[in-house]
Amino acid sequence: MAIRNLRFGGDAILTKTSKEVKEITPKVKELIDDMLETMYEANGVGLAAVQVGVLKRIVVIDVGEGPVVMINPQVIKTEGTQTGDEGCLSVPGKAGQVTRPMKATVRYTGEDGAEYELEGEELLARAICHECDHLDGKLYLDLVEGELHDTTYEEEEEEEA
Numbered sequence: 001m002a003i004r005n006l007r008f009g010g011d012a013i014l015t016k017t018s019k020e021v022k023e024i025t026p027k028v029k030e031l032i033d034d035m036l037e038t039m040y041e042a043n044g045v046g047l048a049a050v051q052v053g054v055l056k057r058i059v060v061i062d063v064g065e066g067p068v069v070m071i072n073p074q075v076i077k078t079e080g081t082q083t084g085d086e087g088c089l090s091v092p093g094k095a096g097q098v099t100r101p102m103k104a105t106v107r108y109t110g111e112d113g114a115e116y117e118l119e120g121e122e123l124l125a126r127a128i129c130h131e132c133d134h135l136d137g138k139l140y141l142d143l144v145e146g147e148l149h150d151t152t153y154e155e156e157e158e159e160e161a
């Protein structure tokens with residue numbers, strides 16, 4: 001496992017669409033391990049492969065309930081709305097108000113190659129939507145209502161994705 005370099009806002013790769021993963025190779029597994037290590041080291045709750053410079057449709061999320069690895073994730077259902085602070089490891093030290101679904105159901109391939117569905121609520125729903133947006137080259141900055149503000153370390157720990 002290794003910590004990879006994060007890509008930051010303004011880096012053109014963050015606006016690109018990531019490609020579907022066709023086969024879970026040892027290289028893909030190594031990337032996933034590195035993404036998890038990089039996310040935890042940065043105190044994030046989620047990370048998309050593009051954020052470490054790899055245009056593959058892979059997301060890792062841990063909102064405090066253990067790691068979830070999602071390959072080729074697709075949000076298939078959403079319900080309700082929530083408005084709250086959101087941050088991103090690619091935009092360090094900042095947060096802004098974003099409205100997201102209160103619940104989001106995502107279908108994805110696990111690291112074991114099996115198909116899964118997961119319904120997330122609150123922070124997990126927010127993280128799922130935020131990370132899936134990364135795979136389509138979208139940053140939360142485009143959704144922010146009002147101004148960005150500086151975050152404290154504790155807030156980053158909970159909200160940066």
Ligand code: NI
Binds near residue numbers: 160
């Ligand atoms: Ni992000």
